Amino acid sequence: MFDEYNPLNKAMFRVIDNDGKVVNKKWMPQIDDDKLLKIYKDILFARTADLQIVSYQRQGRIFTYPPNYGQEAIAAAAGVLIRENDWLVPAFREMGAMLAKGVTLKEIFLYFMGYEDGSAFKNAKYTLPMSVPISSQLPHAAGIGYAVKYKKEDKVVIGFAGDAGTSEGDFHEALNFAGVWKVPVIFIIQNNQYGISTPVRMQTASDSLAIKSIAYGVKGIQVDGNDFFAMYKTIEESVRICRNGEGPVLIEAVTYRKGAHTTSDDPTKYRSKVEEEEWDAKDPVKRLRAYLIDKNLWTLEQEEKIIPQYKEEIDRQFTEAEKYGPYPAGDIFRFLYAEMPDDLREQQAQYERFLAWKSTKVK
Amino acid sequence: MKIMNMVNAINDALDIKLGEDKSVIVYGEDVGVEGGVFRVTEGLQKKYGAERVFDTPLAESGIVGTAVGMAVAGLRPVVEMQFCGFIYPAFNQIISHASRMRNRSRGQLETPMVIRMPYGGGINALEHHSESMEAIFGHIPGLKVVVPSTPHDAKGMLIAAIESNDTILFMEPKRIYRAIKQEVEEGKFSIPLGKASVLAQGNDVTVVAYGAMVREVQKAMLMAKEAGISVELIDLRSIYPVDRETIAKSVKKTGRIITVTEGPRTYGVGSEISQIAIEEAFLHLEAPPSRVSGYDVIVPLPKGEHHYMQDPYKIFYEIERIVKY
Numbered sequence: 001m002f003d004e005y006n007p008l009n010k011a012m013f014r015v016i017d018n019d020g021k022v023v024n025k026k027w028m029p030q031i032d033d034d035k036l037l038k039i040y041k042d043i044l045f046a047r048t049a050d051l052q053i054v055s056y057q058r059q060g061r062i063f064t065y066p067p068n069y070g071q072e073a074i075a076a077a078a079g080v081l082i083r084e085n086d087w088l089v090p091a092f093r094e095m096g097a098m099l100a101k102g103v104t105l106k107e108i109f110l111y112f113m114g115y116e117d118g119s120a121f122k123n124a125k126y127t128l129p130m131s132v133p134i135s136s137q138l139p140h141a142a143g144i145g146y147a148v149k150y151k152k153e154d155k156v157v158i159g160f161a162g163d164a165g166t167s168e169g170d171f172h173e174a175l176n177f178a179g180v181w182k183v184p185v186i187f188i189i190q191n192n193q194y195g196i197s198t199p200v201r202m203q204t205a206s207d208s209l210a211i212k213s214i215a216y217g218v219k220g221i222q223v224d225g226n227d228f229f230a231m232y233k234t235i236e237e238s239v240r241i242c243r244n245g246e247g248p249v250l251i252e253a254v255t256y257r258k259g260a261h262t263t264s265d266d267p268t269k270y271r272s273k274v275e276e277e278e279w280d281a282k283d284p285v286k287r288l289r290a291y292l293i294d295k296n297l298w299t300l301e302q303e304e305k306i307i308p309q310y311k312e313e314i315d316r317q318f319t320e321a322e323k324y325g326p327y328p329a330g331d332i333f334r335f336l337y338a339e340m341p342d343d344l345r346e347q348q349a350q351y352e353r354f355l356a357w358k359s360t361k362v363k
Numbered sequence: 364m365k366i367m368n369m370v371n372a373i374n375d376a377l378d379i380k381l382g383e384d385k386s387v388i389v390y391g392e393d394v395g396v397e398g399g400v401f402r403v404t405e406g407l408q409k410k411y412g413a414e415r416v417f418d419t420p421l422a423e424s425g426i427v428g429t430a431v432g433m434a435v436a437g438l439r440p441v442v443e444m445q446f447c448g449f450i451y452p453a454f455n456q457i458i459s460h461a462s463r464m465r466n467r468s469r470g471q472l473e474t475p476m477v478i479r480m481p482y483g484g485g486i487n488a489l490e491h492h493s494e495s496m497e498a499i500f501g502h503i504p505g506l507k508v509v510v511p512s513t514p515h516d517a518k519g520m521l522i523a524a525i526e527s528n529d530t531i532l533f534m535e536p537k538r539i540y541r542a543i544k545q546e547v548e549e550g551k552f553s554i555p556l557g558k559a560s561v562l563a564q565g566n567d568v569t570v571v572a573y574g575a576m577v578r579e580v581q582k583a584m585l586m587a588k589e590a591g592i593s594v595e596l597i598d599l600r601s602i603y604p605v606d607r608e609t610i611a612k613s614v615k616k617t618g619r620i621i622t623v624t625e626g627p628r629t630y631g632v633g634s635e636i637s638q639i640a641i642e643e644a645f646l647h648l649e650a651p652p653s654r655v656s657g658y659d660v661i662v663p664l665p666k667g668e669h670h671y672m673q674d675p676y677k678i679f680y681e682i683e684r685i686v687k688y
């Protein structure tokens with residue numbers, strides 16, 4: 001597959017077309033119907049949650065949030081294939097993969113409400129916190145890959161970044177290290193066409209992002225990231241490659257950020273309605289749904305029934321997260337050092353003295 | 364005179380310099396088409412074209428490194444770091460090249476360039492968007508670091524920065540980007556870099572602040588006034604070089620000094636100012652120099668940020684403590 005879709009051939013890997021019809025039987029992954037249905041429901045759930053979060057933001061109930069809308073098939077495919085003991089190194093637009101790993105919706109809510117506790121990921125093993133400084137997480141993925149190889153563990157590492165992230169030095173250094181070390185790391189670049197307002201064609205003069213793999217001696221492929229089956233097949237194959245000791249792999253997942261960059265962004269400033277409509281036709285959920293309906297595995301009636309249930313469930317979890325309560329003063333001094341230095345302890349004591357004084361002044 | 368907020372004032376300064384000096388080039392992430400995530404460069408690409416005002420690939424080291432190249436080759440780049448937390452990929456270029464080029468080339472080359480960067484907390488932002496790390500930049504030999512606290516100063520200081528032949532880190536307190544409006548002179552004027560400004564005369568204690576902290580001190584001064592304490596307020600405006608003279612003169616008068624800064628305490632700007640007060644006015648001091656600062660912790664996410672930030676009460680608490688000392 002990686003030979004057939006060598007980035008130098010400039011062909012994008014896809015399995016279904018925009019109407020959900022299989023156009024590439026040869027590489028159609030084998031997924032049984034029940035499992036596929038569950039996957040679809042998980043994607044629907046993640047999309048519903050994502051859209052809900054945006055509306056909570058509008059209501060002033062959370063702060064800035066970067067929506068996943070339109071990109072869900074990528075994180076979902078990674079989520080299905082990543083195993084409990086594999087490592088996930090996220091950027092910040094991979095909700096499906098995080099949920100699959102065991103991160104709770106409540107934690108995601110807490111993080112965007114402004115609680116560090118939302119990054120604790122108490123039920124998710126081998127999952128790093130989201131990484132805001134672009135691509136800075138990718139060298140970690142390579143380093144984890146080294147540790148996995150060193151300890152002879154049967155694990156792979158999946159690291160994420162965005163298209164604009166391929167411009168940072170860290171992206172190149174990570175790929176180069178991973179290539180030199182031949183470590184089991186799958187780098188997934190979500191090419192959603194934009195880094196905030198900047199289109200991907202202004203990030204690079206390369207023909208694709210996948211083609212950058214060639215320079216590092218790493219396997220690479222450009223995939224239709226809105227085609228769940230193509231993403232699934234690619235990651236499945238990449239996991240196999242990594243477990244055979246033939247990693248790393250670079251996957252460029254071509255997609256579109258249907259929403260704003262974050263809730264503080266206004267995309268009308270830099271892109272056209274026409275373009276947005278063009279991509280609507282390629283929506284990943286729509287395509288998978290069409291496939292399922294065609295196979296008589298799903299109906300629109302079912303979907304209409306299930307979405308309100310999801311909304312209710314999401315709302316329940318959100319309201320619960322909202323009860324998280326006040327942020328204890330002492331929390332800001334925690335987790336910096338294995339043992340708190342005396343000077344820091346004194347700073348905390350000073351702050352507590354101030355609070356005691358303030359409570360006599362402000363009622 | 365025109366009513367402006369700090370965003371308007373910075374935009375105006377860039378507009379004026381782009382208009383009069385062809386060697387001025389403005390670039391960074393999302394500064395062109397979008398006009399910057401805070402709209403500071405809004406309209407400039409339209410007015411001056413994409414050869415002079417443009418978007419770059421997402422790479423801070425590339426942005427600052429190419430600016431060093433442009434500057435040694437005769438241009439005057441004014442580049443933007445989108446947020447304070449994202450300047451670190453460029454740290455190597457700043458500390459290894461921009462700040463050293465004149466020295467290394469024995470005066471043959473120089474890097475007249477400005478790195479603009481919003482900084483500071485108080486806006487309920489995501490991780491890495493709220494830090495105030497001016498101290499680490501003030502520690503770099505060869506770099507000037509300045510911080511305006513009003514629209515008027517922002518305009519005059521940025522014009523001076525662009526005209527300077529040094530490399531200047533121009534830190535913009537984003538919390539007050541739009542919070543303060545004032546009348547700003549129209550047309551070109553500049554404010555010399557490295558000079559503090561005495562915003563209020565007082566006798567009991569000197570308070571030194573800059574950026575968004577100036578306004579917080581002003582609020583605390585209302586409480587101080589009620590308590591019968593007369594505060595002298597100095598807006599430092601320049602982290603490096605430091606205006607020793609203004610600090611010395613004030614402390615000799617008041618005998619007490621408090622610094623109010625947002626960054627972590629240890630090895631911070633407050634420490635440096637306190638040392639200057641000791642060196643310059645030791646025999647006048649009636650209380651130990653004191654620091655109201657951030658703690659040595661990571662700026663908390665929005666729900667915990669109030670524990671970290673300097674509120675007027677924290678400042679007044681310290682004013683009262685030091686005056687009674």
Ligand SMILES: Cc1ncc(C[n+]2csc(CCOP(=O)(O)OP(=O)(O)O)c2C)c(N)n1
Nearest residue numbers: 093132133134162163164165194195196449
């Ligand atoms: C080092 C760094 N520089 C700048 C930013 C500000 N910023 C946040 S997201 C973003 C664009 C990222 O684009 P891309 O990598 O394509 O990911 P996407 O947001 O599209 O998922 C920028 C410039 C940052 N977070 N980190």
Ligand SMILES: [Mg+2]
Nearest residue numbers: 162163194195
């Ligand atoms: Mg992108």
